[in-house]
Amino acid sequence: MNPISYNPYSSYNNYYPYPSYVDYGYAPQYQQPQQAQEENPAKTVGLVALLQAIAMALPKISNYFSAKLMAGKEYTSAENVEKVVDYMKKKNNLNVDVHFINEANKNNISRAYGLGNSLDVVAKGENAFYVDNLNLSQEAKNAGLKSKIAVAPSSKPSLIQHELGHGINATKKFTKLLQKSRRYSVYAPVALLLASKIMPQKENGQQNFIQRNAGILGFAAFLPTIIEEGLASFKGIKSAKEMLKKGLLKGPVKLNILKRNYAFALATYILAGIGLGVASKQTIIENS
Ligand SMILES: [Zn+2]
Structure with missing residues (x-):
């Protein structure tokens, strides 16, 4: 997923044409901000406008962090990173193919694994991803390629x-x-809407629990993703730290740069969670 520019692809859908393709990209994209409906009860007009303003600002803020991430320096040499990769794979018994992508090798690697054009942005330095269950061709299997790949x-x-x-x-x-x-x-916005319709409606026109808390509930739906992203970064940092402690990395190693880069990436996910909360609230308001 392209962390640099605003992209109308939903961050929550796979846009790759592979049925079992689960892609944990580096930074999420935004759902397109929903258009506010023209007719709303006077009471909610202010809130609607506010939500719309937030929905429109989020991609811009996210792009800011993505740009920071992309402008971030490398914390150490490529050789050291490869050592950390070997360490992570061995320590955790990871049966994963790892590739560093550039313009020269992207086509061959893409063809071999059947990755379509998803490596184009990686070659440009704008994305990285892990896939846990690639559907490999028989040819790829015969060649000994693994169905798990990190690029x-x-x-x-x-x-x-x-x-x-x-x-x-x-x-x-x-x-x-x-x-x-x-x-x-x-599906959080739609699921919350359905749930709130099923809930007994209050007689005095008061909002039910879901209507009142749609924003935080929508954010909560994305929280597992934010936590998982944070843990992925934590493990990457921890491994480098352990290697450093053992004296296995040569030359300059600046862990603070790595932490900073990963923090920018996590920020884009937190913003995506807020985006889902806003979308959930909008959906509830537009349908009540
Ligand atoms: Zn990730």
Whole structure:
């Protein structure tokens, strides 16, 4: 997913044409802000306008953090990152293919794994991702390619540690559950709307629990994703720290740069959660 520019793809849907393709990209995209309906009770007009303003501002703020992330320096050399990759794979028994993508190798790798054009943005240095269950062709299987793959740009190799963090999360029950919740979070606004319609309506026109708390409930639907993203980064940072402690990394290693870069990435996910909260509130208001 392209963390640099506003992109109308939903962050909560897979836009890759692979049925079982679960992609934990580096930063989410935004759902298109919903248009406020023209007719609203006078009471809610102010709130509607406010929500709309937030919905429109969120992608801009997110782009700011994405730009910061993309402008961030590498915390150490590519050689050191590769050592951390080996360490993460061995320590966690990860059966994952890892590739650093550039213009020269993107087509071959994409063809081999059947990744369509998803590596184009990676080659440009604008994305990184992990896929847990690729549908490999028989040819790819025969060639010994793995169905789990983590990719990062050659120009930004350190993003791979976060992606391998997703790989580790996928091996553990609880964090795997958090990962799975991501695909359902897009339905939060509609699910909340349905739930609030099913709830007994109050006679005096008062809002029910869901109507009152739609924003926070919508955000809560995205919270597992935010936590899982944070844990992926945490594991990437922790691994580098452990390697450093063991004296296995040569040359300058500036962990603060890594932490800063990952914090910018996490910020975009928090904003996406707020976006889902706003969308949920909007949906409830527009339908009441
Ligand atoms: Zn991620």
